[in-house]
Amino acid sequence: MESPLKIWRPACITQFVIMLVIYTFLGLTRNTGELLPEYNDLTMHFVGYLVAGISISFAWPNAALWQRGLFLLTYSVAIEIGQHFIPPRTFDLMDIAASGLGILAGLLLFRIGKRYAPAWAQSFLR
Secondary structure, three states: OOOHHHHHHHHHHHHHHHHHHHHHHHHHOOOOOOOOOOOOHHHHHHHHHHHHHHHHHHHOOOOOHHHHHHHHHHHHHHHHHHHHOOOOOOOOHHHHHHHHHHHHHHHHHHHHHHHHOHHHHHHHOO
16 A cells, blocks of 8 residues: 555646646636636735645655745746736736745744644644
């Protein structure tokens, strides 16, 4: 029988990649009105990248915190740049700021979880 860790890591990486594919599709689609309910755009960026910060940490827990954060921030900026070329979408620095805050919050939540639940973290975050 395979150890749960051998199954867990590939599952976390797969989930993270699928999440990026979905974020890319939604970020570069001309009109997401039919795909998503109407919410505050900045809240969507914050929550979405909070989830991304946690997700990348499960996928690559041994990568340095700054590397995970830089990867996600670079991805967020790339999506915003791509939106500049897809009318009616636009490049927005506030979206990047909200995404950045969400990334920080997600990475921080993951780190707090590792610190206050060390037995839990050791069971699958090697």
